[in-house]
Amino acid sequence: MLRLQNVSLVRGVRVLYKNVNLTTSDGEIIGLVGPNGSGKSTLFAAILGELSTEDGDILAPPLNRISHVAQRVVETDLPALEYILEGHAPLMEAKAELKRAEEAGDDMAYAQAVAHLAEINEGAVVAKAEEILYGLGFKPNDSSRQVSEFSGGWRNRIALARALMRPADLLLLDEPTNHLDIDSVIWLESFLKQQEATVIVISHDREFLDRIAKSIWSVEDNTINRYGGNYSQFEVTRAQKLALQQAAAKAYERTASHLQAYIDRFRYKATKARQAQSRIKMLEKLQSVEPVLAKNEWRFSFLQPEKVPQHLITAEGVACGYEPDHPILTQVKCNISAGARIGILGVNGTGKSTLVKTLIGELEPLAGEIRYGQGLEIGYFAQHQLNDLRDDESPLQHLTRIAPPNMRELDLRNFLGKFRFSGDQALAPVGPMSGGEK
Structure with a gap:
């Protein structure tokens, strides 16, 4: 169980929230929501003891009974399965106990360690780890690959698998559906509903929260309020x-x-x-009632191009991939017209991102032909776009680097303002920003 008693948290000089009083129930799945930068991830850090509260107390399970996804996966040469099994603390302790008994030559301690390991049932733990890997989209032979061989997105999945593997009373998940395909998200929903730990999930995926959350904690008006039901409710x-x-x-x-x-x-x-x-x-x-504070709505819009070709991209007999002798996709044929809205589906590793990179010209087609409409301009937000951010630079510096030479700083600031980066926020370094802000 987790209990927040009169908790106040501050980031820099800004009060995120104060006088928060909340309690979880055993096995409850909670969606933690709020605007980017409102302090959702900061609350996780406070629960984990990584930062202190300005006021109040956080009564949480012992750290060895709290599981969370590491922000960064170490570049280890351990096989993926072995790295994930390290997240199962009881198994690791039992194996370490067995090793100590062997080295000491203590027959009694060795017998006890063997019995302890048998009680944990290493075979069942390994089977569960493999089930988690498969559920998150890994192929059977991926379990033996070194963690360092995987790309950033796949390492994030490995970190998630390690967190799910750990026996815990409290599970903290920060945007767990990032980097997951539809099948993996569906599997994760089922997994979370079946496990016994209390779960707190930070997510901007309202459909995901609708399907799993039993209550919502909303960061609002300098506090955190609890609402019963899922996100829609x-x-x-x-x-x-x-x-x-x-x-x-x-x-x-x-x-x-x-x-x-x-x-x-x-x-x-x-x-x-x-x-x-x-x-x-x-x-x-007479008891005063504060009026509802007006909030600036964020209305997202794309800049309108001066001219849009009717036919944007035409592909005929295209092969996509990185090695001429081993294409990932072959005989791709498509015709993308102005105004189309297209979803690309497929399990992990089948070439969705490779197809997009080929269509936009980032990868040369291994065969076939791609034709582009005259004057076509392509905007591309990649799967691992955040890897291109420079932690020491501000949002304004990032935009200045890619903007046309004739754009004024005022225009860039106005553009950033549409994304809620106004005033000093436009000049702050990207590194300390929350995931949503990045």
Whole structure:
């Protein structure tokens, strides 16, 4: 169980939230939501003891009973399966116990260690690790590959597998569906529903939260509020709550204004002094209601091109891949027209990203022909786009580097403002930013 008692957290000089009082139930799956930079990942760090609260207490299970996904997977030469099994602390301790007994030549300790290892059932633990690997999209022969051989996205999956492997009372997941395909997301949903630990999930995937969450913790108005139900239910309840708050605030304002007007008019008139004093007491007892703070809505829009060709990309008999003798896809034929909205599906490793890179010209086709519409301009957001960010540079510096030479700084700042990077935020280094902000 996890309990937050009057918790206040500060990042730099900014108060993220204060006076937070929340308690989890055993086996509860909680969605932690809020705007980018509001302190969701910071709460995880506080639960793990990586930073201190400004005020209040966090009562959490022991660290060896909390599982979380490491922000970065070490570049180890261990096989993937072995690295994931290291996340199972009881198994690792039992094997270490057996090794110590062997080295000491202690027959009694050795017998106890063998019994301990048999009780844990290493075979079942290994089978579970393989099941997790397969569920997250790995192929059978991937378990023996070294972790260092995998790309960044696949290492993130390995980190997730290691966290899921660990016996825990509390499981903390920060954007677990990033880098997962549809099949892996469906598998993860099923896995989380079946395990016994309390789970807190940070996610911007509303459909994922709708399917797994039993309650929502929402970071809002410098605190964290709990709502029962999944994400859709949270949205309805919160909208109703805000509507009631706004109505109550208006009613308070009307009543207070009426009382204050009477007081101002008659408090110094002898004939009305008693009534005025009565209204002063009523005004003092009247419970104030804060109006709902207006929030700037973020309306995402793409810049409009000056001219759009009717036929954007045409591919005929295209082969995609990295080695001429071993193409990943062959005989690709497609015709992409202006205004099309196309989804590309397929299990991991079947060549979805390779196809996109080939169509946009980042990879040369191994065979066939690709034709582009005249004047076509292509925007591309890659699977591992975050790897291109420079931690020591600001959002403004990133845009300045890729913007046309004739763009003014004011234009770039206005553009960043649409993405909620205004004022000093546009000049802050990217490194410390949250995942969502990046």
